[in-house]
Amino acid sequence: MKTKKILSIITMAALLLAMLGTVTPATAASYDKVVYAYATFNNIPSEDVLATVEEAINQITREKIGVEVELMPIMIWDYSSTVSLALQGGEQVDIFQTLGDLNTSISNGMSMDVTDLVAQYAPEAAELIGANWLAATSHNGRLYGLPTFKPIALTPMLVYRQDIADALGLDMSAVNSVADIGAVLEAVKAGYPDMTPLAAVNTGNIGLGLTVPDVDYLTDNYFSPKGVLMNDELTVVDFYASDAFTQLCNTAREWYLNDLVMKDAATTSSTAAELMSSGNYFAYLASYSYPEADTAASLEAQTGGYDLGAKIVSSAFLDTSSINALTWCVASTSKVPEAAVKFLNLTFTDPDVVNLIIYGLEGRDYVLSDGFMSYPEGQEASTVPYTAQLSCGTLGNFFIMYPMAGTDPESLAWELEQNQNAKTSVAMGFTFDSSSVKTEYTAVTNVIEQYLPGLICGSVDPATEIPVFLERLQEAGIGDIIAAKQAQLDAWVAANK
């Protein structure tokens, strides 16, 4: 009896201890430690591997800015919620990136006002990025972050199977607009009856939404705009009530009824890359920031190795979100904002630091020849100990990263030129603060989710569905959102023009 009692007490104690868990002792550091949280599309490296990369970065940063860095890679789909929970829970995260939601993080106080810190500790980065771009990450004249410096002009392209285009003798150079695509798809359907000509890009999106030229989404999500500027005018309008939208839906409907586009595009959970890999699809429509040939070449590996081509079908357009979608912010809860800004500066100006973050250690994780990066013999992205290669357009300065072997050095020049010459919105620099209408925002988002995928993928009849959609949007309060946007825009115009 007594032994049983003792045994049970011991078991209890063991359980309790197990629940308490282990406490890691804090290391004494003479340098400020900055935690850098970034989104990765690759595998999360192990702790040991991460430590080696951190150490290599620290060797540079200790000397240059007196700061130590802790890398915190987070899978892309967990990123926003992980960072937001970490900050709520008081965990140390000093630097984080926005994924299209800079407005939200400004209005809920996640991003720190870094106007003075950047002027003092990151003048090089600020100069490199330029005042025009920094305006896009400012609100009421205060700076809240540094936008990623990369090719931002997204150009809508038709990515297609070159082998099939050749076999059918299609003249792809004649495809210059959405209107020209239909004929090509018809030809493919006739030549290859078993194929579905057009694949979805992702759930509820066949790429048509972004092909309307000159739309400023006023910092809304591209896939669910709520009030936009069109045709260089400063009047906020409902995108879904526009003729351009009706026309898109009619096109989609026509394709759908003629079997030119996949039938379950509105609900599929497959992405364009997976669909193309299956060999049953001819093309998809999406926007890229690289030249046609580079885009096609870089996509081949992910799409089943078929010979691909790409053709620009609409023009690039720059608005505030093209710049601030990926913005590096200092967390408002950071205890070391100076050190954080100093480190951010390095990610824009120091090639060694950027290349360490993205490719890891030279020799182990990648090899360099003539300034081009490739994986070591027999290794690839999924097998090297560390790589964040797929995050290339999201970390600091894209232009100082080693280009991957196989890309054209001329492309960088083309990309820089697109950045400078693409058509720019009249409201460039304006950011919308949604906090006064967040109830309406949530309600409208739900209505859009319900109606948009079916309309834009052609699975419902626009003639009957668009009126219902518009009515439901009104009920949910899109009018209030548009009015709030217009008021803020007017104030912005008065202050900036």
Next chain:
Amino acid sequence: MEKRRKTRLAKTGPLLLIAVPGILYLLINNYLPMFGVFLAFKDFNYFKGIFGSDWSGFDNFRFLFKTRDAWIMTRNTLLYNAAFIIIGTIAAIFIAILLYELGQRRRVRLFQSALMLPNLFSWVVIGFVVYAFLNADTGFLNNTVFPWLGIQPFSWYSTPGPWPAILILVYLWKYMGVTSIVYIASIAGIDKGVYEAAQIDGATKIQQIIKITVPLLKPTVIIMVLMAIGRIFYSDFGLFYQVPQNSGRLFGVTQTIDTYVYRGLMELNDVGMSAAAALYQSVVGLLLVLGANALVRKLDSENALF
């Protein structure tokens, strides 16, 4: 007196100790987070923190009732759960009785395992199993069954009509086996003597089931139903989100409070509104449990939960 207390403690002490981890778990996992409910009444700001953020009254609750969706999602949540409780209980008891009557043989174990198996699948997997049946281009129904029967292919994911039936069917397929275990256990606990007496009196198998098994299952049914009613405002997220493949056309019949909150807040990531939705569900859920229990107490006080 003193001595009695001592012996009582000696008797219950070890048991209490065994319960300690469970109690701690309950406190840490279920009671500690409750502290956060006041966030539902705050305009949460990361810089000002949990305590420093401004109070915002009932503002965070407004989005729940902003559109006609409020009615649709509340209706869907309640009706689906009511259907699950009623149909699910009947189906589970039916299966329990069938399995029990088969006796303790190998085939019973086979049936039981087969019925249990769907419960081990995640909703994502089940979503794709359903998708394999219903896909517009390549689905089993449209591609194989319908041509064979001479029926026109049907666009399942953009027609709301059949979805309530589909969802209930999928729910039963997944959970029937597991819920029946509870009933098998309580049937096994029924005194065999009662059945023997009935047999001697000439009762048939069917009569035994209707007159003995079913009435004696009543307390178990009541407890299970009460527990289910407590969660009637919560929906099985995976069932309503994964199985219809998040198809917008179907929201009218698949939108529940949980999916609405998830969809609405994915973009905004708003702490206050999420807390408000959770609080709303909990409060109404609690009221329903209390109400249902009061009703049971009035009708049949022996079987009330508390």
